[in-house]
Amino acid sequence: MARQDHILFGVLNWGLGHATRSVPLIRALKDAGFKPVIASDGVALEYLQELFPELPTEELPAYGVRYSNGAFFLNMMMQLPRIGLAVYKERALAAKLLRKYDAKGMVSDNRLGFSNSSVPSAYITHQLNIPVSYPLVNTLHHRYINRFSECWVPDFEGENTIGGALTHTLKPEVPLTFIGALSQLEEQKEAQVEYDAVVILSGPEPQRSLLEKKLLNQLEQLKGNFLLVRGTLSKPDLKTKIPFKNLMVGEEIAQVINRSRLIISRSGYSSLMDYHVLRNKALLIPTPGQVEQEYLAESLMEKKLFYAVSQKKVSLAEDIPRALEYPGFHTNTGIAVDRTALFGLFKGERKS
Structure with missing residues (x-):
């Protein structure tokens, strides 16, 4: 049997979004004859270890990003020393x-x-333009991007874009390729509706837990069949009549989304790529202080695709009916991308 070349695959632990969107590329690397080595930390590493038990894994230093209700820039500046050390x-x-x-x-x-x-490398990001009023943020980010051989953007170029200004207004110095929406999920066109709404939580603490508590209190006052997916492996301390799961992966979470009238979730970019594939309806609640999610929620609501509400103002009794009036990504737009061609970078087919 021919020796498989290893490719190190590092994934940011920022909730589960970066881990879930990495799955199709990890699978594509395997199909192309490479052996990925998964490197991450926390819940992202545990998630990928569960999906790929046959692959070697390594633990990386944790960035430990946390969100408060304060201003994004000041919040991140206070955490820069810890992130820089990591x-x-x-x-x-x-x-x-x-x-x-x-x-x-x-x-x-x-x-x-x-x-x-010493080796060719690719950086995956949809954050070419982080929507803040401080140019220093994007200057620093692009300085890191330009240390890689290439930049791969999980979006469609042009009018079918998901990220809008996030992916289209600033360009790095290194070669850039739009690689389409990254999702491990598949639409089930004949799925029977089982849930009136499913809450799918993700993202850093303490905001994940704060939203969980608020939504559970409101769901318990409503009639209907609901499910909570907590998005964490932490031991639950919940006293609720609402059924819940800690984590759901792959086909399991796709089935739940396909069988629900409505998804209630953050407006994280990876979640939106899943919704682009599944064409489901969703109520979007951006993480407080997370300017990217706030931008995406506002942008998609302006396009009349999704209904969005702030965590502070969410009222499920009113917001669920409103969200059901919005179609979501009702057409799966965008040009299919041959992702195996990306890996020519590791075969010497492109300059690194």
Whole structure:
């Protein structure tokens, strides 16, 4: 049997969004004859280990990003020293992993330090333009992006874009490729409706838990068949009559979404890519202080695709009927992308 070349695949642990959208690329690497080495931390690493028990995994330093209700810029500035230290450790560990596995390339989903000049590398991001009033934020991010060989953007170029200004207004210096929506889920056209609404939580604490508590209190006052997917492996301390699951993955979560009249979730980019594929309706509740989610929720509501409401103002009795009036991504637009062609980077077919 021919030896498989290893590709290091680093994934940011920021809820489950980066982990779920990495799944189709990890599978595509396997299909192309490579052996991915999954590197992450926390719930993202545990999720990918469950999906790919046959692949080697490594733990990376945690960025430990937390969101408060304060201003995004000040919040992130206060956390920069900790993130910077994690990136520094990550870069050193990446060099060790390259030697350990004799890897031929690296893929990083938003892990800033997961590259090395000795091998070709690709950086996956939809955040070419982070919507803040401080140019320094994007300047710093692009400085990291430009350390990679290429930048892969999970979006469609032009009018079918999901990310809008996030992906189309600033360009890095390195070659850029739009690779389409990344989702491991598939639409089930004949699925029977089982739930009136399913809540799917994700993202960093403490906001995940705060929204969980608020939505459960409101759901218990409503009539209907509901389900909560908590998006965490932490031990639940819930006293509720609403059925819940800690985590659901792959086909299981696709079945739940396909069988629900409405999904209630954050307006995270990875969730929106799933909705683009499944064409479901959703009530979007952006994470407070997360300017990207606030932008996406506002943008999609302006396009009359999804109904959105702030966490502070959410009232499910009123918001669920309103959200059902919005069609979602009712047409699966965008041009299919041959993702196996991306991996020519690791075969010497493109300059790194």
